[in-house]
Structures are given as structure tokens and as C-alpha cells.
Amino acid sequence: MIRSPQPLLPVLALAPALALLAACAAPSPGPAASGPTASGPAACPRVALLEEGATLARHRPGSTPAPRNLEVAARLTGVEPRCAPAPRGAGLDVTLTVSATARRGPALPGATAELPYWIAVTDAADGRVLNRGTDALAVSFAAGPEATVRGEEMMVRIPGDPARAATRSILVSFQLTPAQLEANRR
DSSP states (O other): OOBOOOOOGGGGGGHHHHHHHHTTOEEOSSOOOOSOOSSSOOOOOEEEEOGGGSEEEEEOTTSOSOGGGEEEEEEEEEEEEEEEEOGGGOOEEEEEEEEEEEEEOTTOSSSEEEEEEEEEEEOTTTOOEEEEEEEEEEEEOTTOSEEEEEOOOEEEEEOSOHHHHTTSEEEEEEOOOHHHHHHHHO
């Protein structure tokens, strides 16, 4: 299934913070095309995981952060981009697949968890957010307390000239609460 994130205007207020966080971004280990070829993929923008948002520790709602209250702990492990010019010169289509590892905590009710994350397309020069979308990784612990998950493909279209679109940056992070983000910063 291919999903296209929708622009969220309130995210523009986050641009200065994202610009600072981008300096902390870890490049994804996934493959990226280095340039267009006659039959190959188009050049891809820089894709990175935000280091401060790459881990998630979710505790039982209303409880204190303690090991016995942990529902799930997860880490984003990569994001694989695949790029192609959009049909009819509409821009650059970037198809992303996000992956993570997760560990079930003792407070998880059931054997599955949703791990929400966001993807933001930014202007590489000033860090301004141009588009942002959200999705979630579905993880099953039916086989044991640890799991590796690879999400469904998500397509992001960056409008305009494909070569210029390839100069943008794409950042990926778990969707964290302010308390989770502060815990990651410590």
C-alpha cells in the first residue's frame, strides 16, 4: 500500500527545532540512488533518522516511567528510499520503507503494538518544513518478546524539478510526547 503524507501547516512552527535536530540526524543505512541513469532510479534527497526521535519507550497511560510499566521499547533502524521522476513532470516520487526493532514490555496488554512515526520533507538549506505526514509501524510479539518490523511503503511526492527536489532532505522520527522527547535527550 502506498500512502502520501498530507501537508500539516502547524508543523511550520517546528522548523527552527527541526533545523537544529537535523544537525543531529543520523543518515539512514539504506541504499540511496546516486544519480539518474537511462533505466535506473532518479537521484534521491538526503534521508536521515533524527537521533533524538529514533527511540521510543512507551509506558502504561497514567503510570510513572518504570520498568514494570513499560509497554514497548523500540528503535528506528533504517529508512530505505527509492526515487523516480513523477509522471507528467510533476516532481520526484520518493518511496520510503521504515524499519525498526522493538521489545515487548511487561505492561503491554496483548501481543501487538502500534509505533507511530512521522516523515518530514525539509529545505536542506534552511531546515524549513515543506511537508509532513504520519504513519505507524504495526509490530507483533506473537513469536517472542523481541521483533523486527518493516513498514509498508510510503510515497512522498516532492513537486517541481526532480533535480531540485533531490536537494531536499527527508527526516524520520517516532511520534513522541514531550516527556518521551525529554527522556531521549537525557
